Amino acid sequence: MTRNSTQRRKDAKNTKKISLFSLRLCAFALNFLALCSLSPPLYSVTVDLREPTFSEGVLTTEKGGVISAPNLRVQARKICYTRKEVEGQQIVYLEAEKDIILEFGEYIFVGKRLEYDFQEKRGILYDGRTAAEPWFLGGEEIHLCPDGSYTIHHGFATTSENYKTDWQIETEEAKLTDGRLFSARNVKFRYFSLPLFWMPSFCMNLDTIFDSPFRYTVRTGGTQGPRVGLTYEVFSWKRLKSLLLLDYRIKKGLGGGFELHYKSPNRKELFHSINYIAQDTTRFDQKKRTRYRLQGTYSNLLDCDRSSILLTYDKLSDKDMATDYNDKDLRLDTARRTQLDLRRQENDWILTFLARIRVNSFQTVKQQLPTLSGSLRPFEIGRTGIISDNRCKLSYLELEHTDKQADDDDFNSPRYELSNKLYRPFQWGHINFTPEVGTVAIYYGNNSDKFDRWMTIGLFEFEANTNLHRLYGNCKNVISPYLRYKYFTHPSTSPDGHFIFDIDDGWYFINSLRFGLNNNLYTKTSNGCIYRKIYTDIYAFAFIDSDKIPNTVPKVYAKVVYNFTPFLRSTTLSAWDTKRNMLDHINTRLEWSINPDIAISAEYRHRSPYDWRKVDHTNFILDSFRNVDKLRESTLSDQRDTLLLNFFYRFHLNWALGLQSRSGWNRFEEEPNYNEYQVDLFGSFRSAWHLRLSYRHREDDDRFIINLSVGLKRPDSSYGKCLVPCIEF
Secondary structure, three states: OHHHHHHHHHHHHHHHHHHHHHHHHHHHHHHHHHHHHHOOHHHOOEEEEOOOEEEOOEEEEOOOEEEEEOOEEEEEOEEEEEEEEEOOEEEEEEEEEEEEEEEEOOEEEEEEEEEEEOOOOEEEEEEEEEEEOOEEEEEEEEEEOOOOOEEEEEEEEEOOOOOOOOEEEEEEEEEEEOOOEEEEEEEEEEEOOEEEEEEEEEEEEHHHHHHOOEEEEEEEEOOOOOEEEEEEEEEEEOOEEEEEEEEEEOOOEEEEEEEEEEEOOOOOOEEEEEEEEEEEOOOOOOOOEEEEEEEEEEEEEEOOOOEEEEEEEEEEOOOOHHHHHHOOOOOOOOOOOEEEEEEEEOOOEEEEEEEEEOOOOOOOEEEEEEEEEEEEOOEEOOOOOOEEEEEEEEEEEEEEOOOOOOHHHOEEEEEEEEEEEEEOOEEEOOEEEEEEEEEEEEEEOOOOOOOOEEEEEEEEEEEEEEOEEEEEOOEEEEEEEEEEEEEEOOOOOOHHHOOOOOHHHOOOOEEEEEEEEEEEEEEEOOOOOEEEEEEEEEEEEEEOOOOOOOOOOOEEEEEEEEEEEOOEEEEEEEEEEOOOOEEEEEEEEEEEEEEOOEEEEEEEEEEOOOOEOOOOOOOOHHHHHOOHHHHHHOOOEOOEEEEEEEEEEEEEOOEEEEEEEEEEEOOHHHOOOEEEEEEEEEEEEOOOEEEEEEEEEOOOOEEEEEEEEEOOOOOOOOOOOOOOOOOOO
């Protein structure tokens, strides 16, 4: 009995404890639920704390927890969450410290202390940091705004991953909106503790780090003396970007300018401009004078891409300014065209408007004032299978020569052109035939004798080809023999009887036959890719009834491309002069990527005295009209030998060596031989800093160049490799 009584007393005591705990728990829950019911649904907050304590509407823990709300999530070790009503005013407030991870909209922060008002949807994060790839941003105070943006006070922005950054943009106040738009005031750029420059305000798109927004250049040596240059972005907002250019030559003075770049959200409207001016000299003239470059390009696609606008202009102070402005390697830059090109395309016709003017006196330009071109969609005549192609062009042209030539050499004329071509492709067995017949009529409103002229010419062409193939395991060999006969009648007006503005006016009698053999070897690799192993095209032209081309087959041509491996390629273009039994011209190039760190290329070019400078080497109207001896004595003779070399070696993950050279000899009219080269050392260090050391030797100039820039490699946006590389087809 005694034992049972003792057990009953223990059970009653435990029941009392459980009842007291249950009452306290219910009171706590009812009190907290009552507080929660006072808050409007807009500010619903989920609280998940570890071992919390509750007192007068305040939940506190030092064991860690998570608080979530729309567009907000806070994780911290020490949390104090207040939810109560004071004098009729609802208070929903959060204070957090230690190991804070804050998710605010699309941003993620870390910091030391957080204060956040759920009613106002505002907060302050102290000693906070965040990232907007590839940038890291932070500051003493980060103010969280209701619109999802945030403002940084006494902050920084950098691409350095170290806690102690090697470089950074320091700001008194900065704001990030739309994820990538960064604006700041009282901005200082520092490298370690060294201040580089200061700006009162600064705006940029964070993606511009991929375009090297800060660049420093130091050049020494050469005929122009030492030069220090600075390029940095002063403005980059949404789709508009502006760069400031500053140059200083110790002996010459100050130069500067700015660049503007714009790209519409749909990437159809683009604008780029360069505006630069300096007191400077050229490599060939040491007289100090004002030099400038005003260059721009505007393009746009309208009306579902049916209409297009392309405007380009390039005004330079002298012919060497284009090369001096870029000044990156051994390449020679030239002035671009100044013109407006409008194009409209419909289902059945295309109309273009082109206006081109000369703005640089050192250029020879065919001015088009303007030219209106139209073409109809080729159509079938009845059910004959004959296709009709019709085009017209209306122009007023003026050829302006350089200022070194007399004004009498300039000429102008209205020019109206009509052309029609009829062709019908058909097949006989495995052979494809395409005969063509057409005519071209051109009216010139002026000539050297101040009379108008009509030029008409008849055209006849005939093409035949076939394809033969055979499979060899994973390889396919395709052989395509072909021939193309071309006959142009004598024009109604000789080329000497009207103005020649360009190749479009070069019509003359020709009777030729092109015949050749095209060979392709395709192979399929183990990973399913297809590439062309060998490509050859061997052909010749036979001329009939031509008094200016004495040999029936004057030259034999060949183009050979051999891909030894996917990383080793050889390309050769050549012609053999059958009359003089000599090599007319050859271009042979070897490209080899030895491994991911080493690549070389070498190219040899040879031109005989009887190889002419022509835009189209398969156009022989010039050869049919002009005497060979006169062409040999003119500047059209392209006699020369050239050797081009390029070498790249990455000897370290962040360091590489580059070499390019250009040598020339056997030049026309005993022009001097030359040997030019450039050696580059490329380095990347300290996150986004890039260094380039260059030594350049030219015929008339030697210089040493130091380039320092900030930038990152743009992420690869490709989604996969094409199984049939475009470079092959």
